[in-house]
Structures are given as C-alpha cells and as structure tokens.
Amino acid sequence: MNSPSFAVDITDHDHEQVIFCRDEKSGLKAVIGIYSTALGPALGGTRFYPYRTESEAVADVLNLSKGMAYKNALAGLDLGGGKAVIIGNPNDLKSEALLRAYGRFVETLGGRYYTACDVGTFSADMDVVGRETSYVTGRSLAHGGAGDSSILTSWGVFQGMRASAQHVWGDASLSGRTVGIAGVGKVGRHLAELLVEEGADIVVTDPYEPAVHALVSAFPDIRTVDTVDELIREQLDVYAPCALGGALTDDVVEVLSARIVCGAANNQLAHSGVAKLLKDRAITYAPDYCVNAGGVIQVADELNGFDFDRAKLRATRIFETTLMVLERAAGDDTTTAAAADRLAEQRIREIGRLSSIWTPRS
Incomplete structure (x- = not known):
C-alpha cells in the first residue's frame, strides 16, 4: 500500500500486530489486525468492502479484531481475536488471483491468524484462499468445512x-x-x-x-x-x-x-x-x-474436524x-x-x- 496519513493512531490501540498486504498484479490491498492471542491463535473473518479511504479500512479492522477477541473469549473458545479487510468492491475486484494472493499473506503468519467469511466473502472464497494456506475456516461442505455459518x-x-x-x-x-x-x-x-x-x-x-x-x-x-x-x-x-x-x-x-x-x-x-x-x-x-x-x-x-451437533x-x-x-x-x-x-x-x-x-x- 501507499503510506497513508492515518486518521487512526494505532498507538492508541492495544493490538499485537497489524499487517498491511499488497499484491500489485491481482490488485489486492488488505489489512490484517491481530488484537490478542492470549487465549490462542486469532480467529476472525475477512471483510471485502469498498472503503472510501485506507484510514477507514484500518479503523474498521482495529475495531472488528478487538470485537472478535471479546466474542471468542465470552464464547469460551481457546482462540484470540483477529480480523482482516480487503479494500475494494468485491463485485468488481474479487478474483481467484486476488484471493490466492491474500491466502499467501495469511500463510506467512504461521498460524497466528485463522481467517473465515465475513461481509463480501463466502465459503467458496475460503476454498480458494485455502489453496494457499491451511489457516482458513468457514470452507464449504465439499471441502470439509462447516458450510453456511x-x-x-x-x-x-x-x-x-x-x-x-x-x-x-x-x-x-x-x-x-x-x-x-x-x-x-x-x-x-x-x-x-x-x-x-x-x-x-x-x-x-x-x-x-x-x-x-x-x-x-x-x-x-x-x-x-x-x-x-x-x-x-x-x-x-x-x-x-x-x-x-x-x-x-x-x-x-x-x-x-x-x-x-x-x-x-x-x-x-x-x-x-x-x-x-x-x-x-x-x-x-x-x-x-x-x-x-x-x-x-x-x-x-x-x-x-467439523461436527454440526457438537457445534x-x-x-x-x-x-x-x-x-x-x-x-x-x-x-x-x-x-x-x-x-x-x-x-x-x-x-x-x-x-x-x-x-x-x-x-x-x-
């Protein structure tokens, strides 16, 4: 990404890690926020949305990743909180190349962050992301996932x-x-x-x-x-x-x-x-x-290993x-x-x- 002048000061937040991801060939611009891994690897979905500015995207990922940490903790899960956003209109920008490029960025985190579906992404998209990383959930039933959450x-x-x-x-x-x-x-x-x-x-x-x-x-x-x-x-x-x-x-x-x-x-x-x-x-x-x-x-x-009755x-x-x-x-x-x-x-x-x-x- 270009170096934006952020309206959000990340020093005001308690996040462990914020990662900026860019793949020029596919058009990928994404931000991954890891709020906490105190309870385990961070889990949270990937939002694909046409943010007006990069500052708006960063603000959203910071708020959403903190919310996921609290949600996972209150749900009794041994998981921390994270979230990712892909900047752009999914109807125009989403492609196999972009999703696979995103998957490669998730893979570089070595399991500190597991991604899943959110606004603008679906189980079929997670199947594509999963061709590049094993740190993905919310996959389709055909690919061993939980399907529609x-x-x-x-x-x-x-x-x-x-x-x-x-x-x-x-x-x-x-x-x-x-x-x-x-x-x-x-x-x-x-x-x-x-x-x-x-x-x-x-x-x-x-x-x-x-x-x-x-x-x-x-x-x-x-x-x-x-x-x-x-x-x-x-x-x-x-x-x-x-x-x-x-x-x-x-x-x-x-x-x-x-x-x-x-x-x-x-x-x-x-x-x-x-x-x-x-x-x-x-x-x-x-x-x-x-x-x-x-x-x-x-x-x-x-x-x-997904079991619907257990979930x-x-x-x-x-x-x-x-x-x-x-x-x-x-x-x-x-x-x-x-x-x-x-x-x-x-x-x-x-x-x-x-x-x-x-x-x-x-």
Whole structure:
C-alpha cells in the first residue's frame, strides 16, 4: 500500500500486530489486525468492502479484531481475536488471483491468524484462499468445512433472545411475543423461521424486497413494514437488528417500545453512551457479540474436524452466557455492554497464557 496519513493512531490501540498486504498484479490491498492471542491463535473473518479511504479500512479492522477477541473469549473458545479487510468492491475486484494472493499473506503468519467469511466473502472464497494456506475456516461442505455459518448464528441469537425473555419476564418462551426483525438476509431469515416455530408474532423490514417476498411467501402470517423507522415505532416486545451496525442510536432508543434488544448485527451501539440510554429506559440489551457468536463457534469447530451437533450444543450455551451477562449487569448496576466486556476481559486475563503472544508449536 501507499503510506497513508492515518486518521487512526494505532498507538492508541492495544493490538499485537497489524499487517498491511499488497499484491500489485491481482490488485489486492488488505489489512490484517491481530488484537490478542492470549487465549490462542486469532480467529476472525475477512471483510471485502469498498472503503472510501485506507484510514477507514484500518479503523474498521482495529475495531472488528478487538470485537472478535471479546466474542471468542465470552464464547469460551481457546482462540484470540483477529480480523482482516480487503479494500475494494468485491463485485468488481474479487478474483481467484486476488484471493490466492491474500491466502499467501495469511500463510506467512504461521498460524497466528485463522481467517473465515465475513461481509463480501463466502465459503467458496475460503476454498480458494485455502489453496494457499491451511489457516482458513468457514470452507464449504465439499471441502470439509462447516458450510453456511448463518444457521448457528441465528440459533445463538435465538438462545440469547430466550435468555433475555427469561431475565425480563421470568419465562424463556417467546410464544405470543411480538418480535421486530430488521434485516432478513440469511441470518434474519433463519431467525424468523425459529421464531415462527416458537409461536411468536413477527414483523420484518428489509430494503431488499426479494428477501422479504421470499420470507412472506413461506410464512404468510409475518407482517412487513417498509422501513426500519416504521419498525421501531411498532408495539414490539423484542427488537432484533440483523443488518448493519450502528442500529441503536439516541433517536432509536428514544422511540423504541421493545423491552428487549437482541439481534445478529455486529456493533449495534452507535456510540458507547447508547448502552446507558437503554439501561435508563429499562430496555434490556443483549450484547451483540455475546448472542451472535454461533457463527464463530461453527467455524471454530472446523479446527477439530467439523461436527454440526457438537457445534450446535456449544452454540446452545449462549443461553447461559447471555443470562450470566444480564444478571451480572443487574447485580453490579451497570450496563449489559460493560458486564459483557468485563467477563470477556476476565477470561482473557485469567485463562490467557503467561506469555500473551501466541506462537506456533515447533
């Protein structure tokens, strides 16, 4: 890469390593961030996105890799946190040459970082990356991988939602509860299916009309609204942001009727103060990285030879983890976001290796 003047000062972050990757022939420009390997090699997906600037890409990889460290720790995985971003529009730039060049960069890290799918990348892409490195998960079933991780992501969110209901209403059942889902892509659709089976009343929105049409065709009782703004103004029991981050702003919290927020989207809080606003309004927020960990649990299971039942059992435990976070927050009179962070940090601190830098075994 060229040497940009970064708006982000990496000295303000506690990352172990930030790697800049460039392959002129294929057009690859990527950044890999390793936040922590205290619990084991870092695991986190590769995001392929048309960032406006390199500074924006660096800021994203720093935030996402830290989030993965906390997610993996809270999920009880013996893995650290990392993330990668490839800069560019995947529809224009993605190619076998680029993905293989990226795989070679991952290989140079010697197992300190395992990559997987994220926004803009899919299992088929990981199969290509895997032709150059063994440090890749989230591969297709045909190549011995776990396949679509949205299945266990949605299962984990469902368990987190049930735990939140237990905490708020004293009953984990969502039967008869009204749940609003913003975003019915793969995870949102699977979540809707689980909630239909549970007997919940569901309202959805998504700007991609074919996704809404497909869902309502399969489940005609699901109601739809045109926008997220309309959805949050519905009389909801549970609000499930399952699209992009930053869904919970000051304005959203001010009008939200739901008693619970529990969804699959990453980085739902527009800023850290939103957690306090939710608490002040007696809205129970199930921290996103706590409840959406089913996907990383699924791809992490590949490292031991994938077994769906084993991975699903581990993702089911998100119920207990979520309940522990909510009870800790209530007991400490703090926000649920702060309680989740403290639990993750405690595990990294207490279980992590005496030497916090993971190195491959000889």
